[in-house]
Every structure is written in C-alpha cells, then in structure tokens.
Amino acid sequence: MPYKATIVELPDVNLVVSRAERFPEGIEAAWKTLESKLISLKGRKFYGLTVCEGDRLAYFAGVETADDEETARLGLPAMAIKGGRYARAKLTDWQDHKDEIGRIFDQLMRDYDMDPDGASIEFYRSQSELHLLIPLA
Numbered sequence: 001m002p003y004k005a006t007i008v009e010l011p012d013v014n015l016v017v018s019r020a021e022r023f024p025e026g027i028e029a030a031w032k033t034l035e036s037k038l039i040s041l042k043g044r045k046f047y048g049l050t051v052c053e054g055d056r057l058a059y060f061a062g063v064e065t066a067d068d069e070e071t072a073r074l075g076l077p078a079m080a081i082k083g084g085r086y087a088r089a090k091l092t093d094w095q096d097h098k099d100e101i102g103r104i105f106d107q108l109m110r111d112y113d114m115d116p117d118g119a120s121i122e123f124y125r126s127q128s129e130l131h132l133l134i135p136l137a
Contacts, residue, residue: 003104003105003107005111006088007085007088007136008086008133010081010084012081012083013081014050014064014080015081016062017062017078018061018076019058019075019077023056023057023058023059026046030059030060031037031061032060034040034061034063037076038074042092044064044122045063045124047062047063047064047122049119049121052116060079070111081121082118082135084135085134086121087111087114089107090102090125090130090132090133091130091131091132092128092129093128094129101122108134109126112136113136113137114124114137115136116117116137119135120132121135
C-alpha cells in the first residue's frame with residue numbers, strides 16, 4: 001500500500017501508558033489494560049509508541065493525560081512524546097490494514113533520517129484514520 005509522507009510539527013504530549021510484555025504479541029493486552037483503567041474512551045487521544053531498548057523493541061499503549069493527577073489515579077507509568085519535527089504517513093481503514101503498519105514505518109525510516117533517541121508513534125486519529133510518525137534527526 002503506497003503512502004504519502006508529510007513533515008509535521010508536534011507539541012510535547014504527556015501520556016499515561018501500559019507496556020506490552022512482549023512485542024508484537026503483547027500489544028493487544030497492553031491496550032486492554034490501558035482501556036480498562038479509563039472511565040470512558042470518548043474524546044481521548046490514543047497513541048502507540050515503539051522504542052528501542054538495546055537490541056529489542058518495546059511497545060507502549062498510551063493515552064494523553066486529561067489532567068495532572070490522572071497518572072496517579074490510574075496507577076500506570078507516565079511517558080512523554082517529545083515535540084518537534086516528524087515525518088507522518090496516514091493509514092486509512094487501519095483496522096483492516098494492520099499488516100501495513102510495520103511496512104510503512106520501515107519505509108519512513110528508509111526515506112527519512114530518524115532521531116535514534118525518539119519513538120515511532122501511532123496516533124489513532126479516529127476509528128478509521130491512523131497517523132504513523134517518526135521523529136526527525
């Protein structure tokens with residue numbers, strides 16, 4: 001599935017996250033853990049972050065914090081997305097094309113110079129639109 005990338009500027013984003021025990025097998029369980037802690041999913045901004053930890057990848061399901069006390073209330077760790085310039089590709093009907101996510105990230109990393117200290121980001125814009133982002137060096 002071809003994609004068109006654009007360069008966007010992201011602000012800093014504070015998240016509360018649930019870590020997948022294994023990648024990629026544990027992604028669904030991480031989302032279930034996170035969503036089970038929330039009173040409602042309506043109006044929330046959800047993110048998936050993949051980071052390198054040594055020679056392994058770690059995945060975090062996250063939601064933008066509603067207020068400063070939410071992290072403590074939910075009993076989950078906090079994580080931040082560093083603001084800056086990102087290469088972004090949009091994936092429509094993402095629920096039917098989950099197999100494309102890794103391929104699009106691989107292509108973004110071939111086409112752009114990624115910040116090695118940054119995370120690959122999935123921003124769940126809607127039930128049908130997913131933004132895939134990598135931080136630029």
